[in-house]
Amino acid sequence: MAESASSMPVEATLLAQVAEQFGTPCYVYSRQKLVAAWHSYADPLMGRDALICYAMKANSTLAILDVFARLGAGFDIVSAGELARVIAAGGDPGRVVFSGVGKSESDILAALEANILCFNVESASELRRIESLAQRRGTRARISVRVNPDVDAGTHPYISTGLRENKFGIPFTQARELYRHAQASAHLVVVGIDVHIGSQILEVAPFLEALDRTLAFADSLVAEGIAIHHLDLGGGVGIRYRDEEPLLPADYIREVYARLGERPWQLLLEPGRSLVGNAGVLLTRVEYLKQGDGRQFAIVDAAMNDLLRPSLYDAWHDIVALKPPQGVPQVFDIVGPVCESGDFLGRGRSLALAEGDLLAVLSAGAYGMSMSSNYNSRARPAEVLVDGPTMHLIRERESLSDLFRGERRAPFAEDEQLA
Numbered sequence: 001m002a003e004s005a006s007s008m009p010v011e012a013t014l015l016a017q018v019a020e021q022f023g024t025p026c027y028v029y030s031r032q033k034l035v036a037a038w039h040s041y042a043d044p045l046m047g048r049d050a051l052i053c054y055a056m057k058a059n060s061t062l063a064i065l066d067v068f069a070r071l072g073a074g075f076d077i078v079s080a081g082e083l084a085r086v087i088a089a090g091g092d093p094g095r096v097v098f099s100g101v102g103k104s105e106s107d108i109l110a111a112l113e114a115n116i117l118c119f120n121v122e123s124a125s126e127l128r129r130i131e132s133l134a135q136r137r138g139t140r141a142r143i144s145v146r147v148n149p150d151v152d153a154g155t156h157p158y159i160s161t162g163l164r165e166n167k168f169g170i171p172f173t174q175a176r177e178l179y180r181h182a183q184a185s186a187h188l189v190v191v192g193i194d195v196h197i198g199s200q201i202l203e204v205a206p207f208l209e210a211l212d213r214t215l216a217f218a219d220s221l222v223a224e225g226i227a228i229h230h231l232d233l234g235g236g237v238g239i240r241y242r243d244e245e246p247l248l249p250a251d252y253i254r255e256v257y258a259r260l261g262e263r264p265w266q267l268l269l270e271p272g273r274s275l276v277g278n279a280g281v282l283l284t285r286v287e288y289l290k291q292g293d294g295r296q297f298a299i300v301d302a303a304m305n306d307l308l309r310p311s312l313y314d315a316w317h318d319i320v321a322l323k324p325p326q327g328v329p330q331v332f333d334i335v336g337p338v339c340e341s342g343d344f345l346g347r348g349r350s351l352a353l354a355e356g357d358l359l360a361v362l363s364a365g366a367y368g369m370s371m372s373s374n375y376n377s378r379a380r381p382a383e384v385l386v387d388g389p390t391m392h393l394i395r396e397r398e399s400l401s402d403l404f405r406g407e408r409r410a411p412f413a414e415d416e417q418l419a
């Protein structure tokens with residue numbers, strides 16, 4: 001059975017204690033759920049030459065990285081900032097792959113310095129930049145080319161990346177030229193091939209179509225003497241937010257190996273959402289109930305700056321009350337305090353609510369805290385990791401002075417006229 005979003009990862013009574021002790025809004029994660037999600041990939045890969053590189057953009061909080069690092073994870077990063085987090089969390093840079101279309105010089109230098117496993121190259125210009133920086137440092141950079149297989153992932157257009165018109169990846173014809181260049185370079189080492197077609201993919205078919213095209217291309221590289229050590233298939237499977245029946249990692253992995261056959265390549269996967277999404281909730285408190293014209297609003301203390309997905313993608317997150325329902329449920333839009341009509345966490349939800357009630361916004365472990373902002377000068381939430389009955393504060397709630405740390409007042413003299 002697919003992991004159900006509607007079952008809470010942490011018991012309601014424990015969530016209420018978290019709210020009591022650490023306040024709201026607050027992200028709460030279950031260590032047990034994180035570990036179980038890890039095993040949903042690691043177990044079917046047992047005995048295989050494979051590396052799970054957690055796509056930490058899904059949730060880059062140090063303690064979350066730490067949990068996965070202890071389980072032997074590698075990491076898929078997209079910035080020097082993410083690399084710094086891996087190192088701070090005790091992760092192994094030697095198991096890091098670097099994705100993304102816009103790696104800056106300082107990003108690349110930091111990654112060379114840390115001696116990461118592989119750069120997933122996204123353009124000819126980037127390859128040249130990596131090569132010249134490796135030369136400057138007197139080293140060799142390990143690379144794979146991220147190919148664009150022109151496959152429709154059948155997901156939200158903002159998170160679909162494997163189509164010809166997307167900015168990601170390199171068409172096969174150009175990719176071949178880059179591999180030839182890298183193969184001949186004294187400062188580059190070809191180690192793999194990489195493909196990623198999008199996120200929240202629920203069916204196996206688009207993954208396999210991308211795999212087939214990538215395998216055919218990789219075989220042709222090998223045929224011309226370009227050795228491949230690993231095959232990186234990008235992000236993981238989608239998750240259940242509402243009533244989806246996602247593909248299971250074990251089924252996906254079985255299909256991948258059925259196609260890989262005798263090829264001796266190490267398999268890399270970069271799952272993000274499916275490792276953390278259903279391990280976390282956003283805990284929030286109802287501030288006010290407000291009767292609008294034909295609509296009722298529950299105004300809560302979390303907002304789009306804390307969890308952007310509903311506003312940005314019109315994404316559904318189940319929302320449940322922690323207290324057993326009292327009274328007759330009514331239909332509410334669950335909205336935040338931010339000054340935008342697009343600031344909602346859920347609309348048209350049937351709940352029996354009173355002011356002061358606690359709500360859990362489910363499936364919020366992935367792309368929740370990591371996409372949060374300080375919009376409206378709102379301090380970002382605290383984060384708590386629950387381990388059995390124990391609660392660990394893993395990130396303090398931001399303070400108001402954190403909000404303008406590093407800022408300066410304007411440099412005008414006291415008596416200057418701003419005419």
Ligand code: LLP
Pocket residue numbers: 055058076099100159196198199200201234235236237238270271272273274309313366367371
């Ligand atoms: N690898 C690469 C190169 C990626 O771009 C991504 C996600 C992943 C791995 C991880 O994919 P996952 O296993 O999480 O599906 N903010 C959006 C999702 C953006 C995904 C971007 N790339 C959301 O909240 O739905």
